[in-house]
Amino acid sequence: MIGTGLWTLVSGGATITTPTLETSGVTAVSIATSNIYNGRSVMAFVQVQVQPCRSNVMIIQRHLLQDQIKLFVQHQLYLQEIPSDRNGLWTLVSGGATITTPTLETSGVTAVSIATSNILQWTISNGVCPSSSSTMSIQRDDMPTVSNAGPNQTICATATVLAGNTPVIGTGLWTLVSGGATITTPTLETSGVTAVSIATSNILQWTISNGVCPSSSSTMSIQRDANPTVSNAGPNQTVCSTAATLGGNTAIIGTGLWTLVSGGGTITTPTLETSGLTSLTVGVNVFDWTISNGVCPSSSSTVSIQRDENPTVSNAGPSQICLFNNCNNGRKSCGVGTGTWTLISGSGTIFS
Numbered sequence: 592m593i594g595t596g597l598w599t600l601v602s603g604g605a606t607i608t609t610p611t612l613e614t615s616g617v618t619a620v621s622i623a624t625s626n627i628y629n630g631r632s633v634m635a636f637v638q639v640q641v642q643p644c645r646s647n648v649m650i651i652q653r654h655l656l657q658d659q660i661k662l663f664v665q666h667q668l669y670l671q672e673i674p675s676d677r678n679g680l681w682t683l684v685s686g687g688a689t690i691t692t693p694t695l696e697t698s699g700v701t702a703v704s705i706a707t708s709n710i711l712q713w714t715i716s717n718g719v720c721p722s723s724s725s726t727m728s729i730q731r732d733d734m735p736t737v738s739n740a741g742p743n744q745t746i747c748a749t750a751t752v753l754a755g756n757t758p759v760i761g762t763g764l765w766t767l768v769s770g771g772a773t774i775t776t777p778t779l780e781t782s783g784v785t786a787v788s789i790a791t792s793n794i795l796q797w798t799i800s801n802g803v804c805p806s807s808s809s810t811m812s813i814q815r816d817a818n819p820t821v822s823n824a825g826p827n828q829t830v831c832s833t834a835a836t837l838g839g840n841t842a843i844i845g846t847g848l849w850t851l852v853s854g855g856g857t858i859t860t861p862t863l864e865t866s867g868l869t870s871l872t873v874g875v876n877v878f879d880w881t882i883s884n885g886v887c888p889s890s891s892s893t894v895s896i897q898r899d900e901n902p903t904v905s906n907a908g909p910s911q912i913c914l915f916n917n918c919n920n921g922r923k924s925c926g927v928g929t930g931t932w933t934l935i936s937g938s939g940t941i942f943s
């Protein structure tokens with residue numbers, strides 16, 4: 592070998608442990624992209640004989656967490672390409688997902704599997720230093736079953752049973768939107784309902800939810816009808832004419848309706864409790880007064896109106912002179928009705 596070599600620090604910061612040794616150690620290297628050294632190297636470094644070697648310049652990059660690095664002489668004078676200080680990389684550990692830009696810390700992720708744990712790892716590397724990694728999980732919830740609260744109901748009782756659909760995905764919950772009712776088992780699609788208010792619209796909602804996905808809701812209504820007023824068709828009547836007036840009670844709850852049960856007659860205003868009657872037939876005529884309200888059992892009662900026929904016109908016959916106190920009254924038989932003789936003046940005995 593010809594000549595002697597010497598390491599010197601041109602810029603940056605470092606401590607050369609053995610400046611004349613070609614494979615000297617270097618400590619306390621500054622964190623920098625360029626620590627430049629200048630040394631006249633021995634023949635073995637550049638393979639030039641009988642003359643000192645040309646000065647060589649090399650660049651050393653210190654990596655994070657590295658205490659020291661050995662120097663390696665380059666055969667030519669040039670600047671080495673320097674990598675980025677930090678290199679991040681997303682990788683899929685488990686589950687399913689597509690990382691759109693793996694080297695971008697805020698990369699998008701598509702095609703995430705429906706699972707409780709899709710694990711992704713973010714690794715940051717810097718040269719020969721130990722990399723730093725951490726993981727995160729993406730839980731993708733499935734969309735819940737579409738809610739169907741079931742058909743609307745009309746009831747007379749205070750209780751009923753709901754008919755929502757069964758959640759295949761997610762869990763369901765009944766809530767009262769308006770009106771009044773007590774839901775016995777809110778998470779059961781066929782929950783019972785008690786204490787339903789008397790109203791045209793008690794609104795209940797069936798909501799199916801699953802994780803962070805938008806929930807699915809639908810509503811149904813329960814109409815509870817009240818029991819109708821108890822019917823009272825009024826007292827029975829006996830009339831002589833072909834017309835009469837009914838005397839039913841007023842329907843406070845529900846509506847009333849007169850109908851002919853037997854006999855004959857025309858009801859002038861069937862929905863009026865005091866409706867008139869015409870064209871009554873001779874004999875007993877039965878009428879029904881029914882009060883109804885929605886789906887509740889109706890209340891009915893009847894009244895009979897008897898129409899009597901006008902009697903035959905009376906004809907007492909001709910006047911008579913009686914002998915021996917014995918007379919024939921000469922009466923005629925009755926066509927309609929019954930006849931009765933009475934003494935108006937004078938004296939005598941009506942014997943038949």
